[in-house]
Amino acid sequence: MIDDIGNPLLTDFKVDESLDWQMSRSEKYCLMGLMKKLSPDVSIEIGTFKGGSLQVISHYSQKVYSIDISDSSRKFLSPKFPNVDFVVGDSVQCITDIFQQIEKEGRRLDFILVDGDHTRKGVYRDLEAIFKYPHKHPITILMHDSFNPECRKGIRTFLESHTEFVTYAELDYVTGSYWHNGTYREMWGGLALINYDPQHAGQKLHINQSQRHLFESTYLHSAHLLKDRLAFLFPLKRRIFKTLGLKNRDDIYYDF
Numbered sequence: 143m144i145d146d147i148g149n150p151l152l153t154d155f156k157v158d159e160s161l162d163w164q165m166s167r168s169e170k171y172c173l174m175g176l177m178k179k180l181s182p183d184v185s186i187e188i189g190t191f192k193g194g195s196l197q198v199i200s201h202y203s204q205k206v207y208s209i210d211i212s213d214s215s216r217k218f219l220s221p222k223f224p225n226v227d228f229v230v231g232d233s234v235q236c237i238t239d240i241f242q243q244i245e246k247e248g249r250r251l252d253f254i255l256v257d258g259d260h261t262r263k264g265v266y267r268d269l270e271a272i273f274k275y276p277h278k279h280p281i282t283i284l285m286h287d288s289f290n291p292e293c294r295k296g297i298r299t300f301l302e303s304h305t306e307f308v309t310y311a312e313l314d315y316v317t318g319s320y321w322h323n324g325t326y327r328e329m330w331g332g333l334a335l336i337n338y339d340p341q342h343a344g345q346k347l348h349i350n351q352s353q354r355h356l357f358e359s360t361y362l363h364s365a366h367l368l369k370d371r372l373a374f375l376f377p378l379k380r381r382i383f384k385t386l387g388l389k390n391r392d393d394i395y396y397d398f
């Protein structure tokens with residue numbers, strides 16, 4: 143049975159159920175509330191997938207750049223979202239051009255959702271690409287899957303070595319989920335939040351982890367203890383599955 147962890151039911155924002163939205167109920171509520179409050183001039187989303195989170199970001203922002211390494215999103219979503227530029231490619235390669243474009247147009251980047259490559263290195267690289275640009279305005283940065291041990295490690299290690307410009311950081315802004323929808327003993331979801339301010343000189347940063355004990359206790363019961371150590375075998379597993387014509391659960395992000 144698939145648990146319903148995702149339907150918010152009672153909202154001001156009318157959710158389009160036809161758009162697969164890869165977030166839990168609490169994460170969706172959070173994104174809706176945050177977008178309404180920020181009412182961004184420009185937003186960037188890393189990880190378009192099937193447009194679930196994009197529907198909210200697009201609704202509350204004047205203009206959005208949504209990046210995905212796959213071309214599939216753009217093809218079926220562009221008619222639905224006239225204020226969105228769909229950018230196809232590796233986020234790290236594309237994002238600086240987008241920053242420059244926003245600046246050239248005299249616009250203001252207010253919000254970034256990081257929800258693309260969830261590996262430790264992938265998240266780290268995304269944050270590095272965001273921070274290396276000389277932004278002129280404060281930005282709210284939300285990172286999905288901060289409850290996943292590898293993803294969390296990427297965010298935490300990045301923050302530990304890049305405290306400048308960060309006025310607030312919380313890894314458990316929204317707490318994640320354990321073993322849902324068939325993800326055997328896995329930890330996913332959760333939202334981390336960074337407030338970035340280029341005027342901030344960089345005093346000592348406290349990285350909040352308000353659900354650290356929950357995270358650590360859950361980790362001890364999780365499949366990640368073993369699975370994350372064997373991650374180097376995943377490309378081989380994917381190749382074997384492909385050769386045998388079998389469906390690999392992680393492949394939903396490779397062919398959609």
Ligand SMILES: C[S@@+](CC[C@H](N)C(=O)[O-])C[C@H]1O[C@@H](n2cnc3c(N)ncnc32)[C@H](O)[C@@H]1O
Nearest residue numbers: 163164189191194195210211232233257258259
């Ligand atoms: C979890 S999904 C995004 C879900 C979406 N934000 C939502 O809430 O419905 C992750 C997406 O990131 C994309 N992706 C993975 N690595 C990427 C990269 N390096 N650059 C850009 N997109 C990437 C995948 O193709 C996939 O569509």
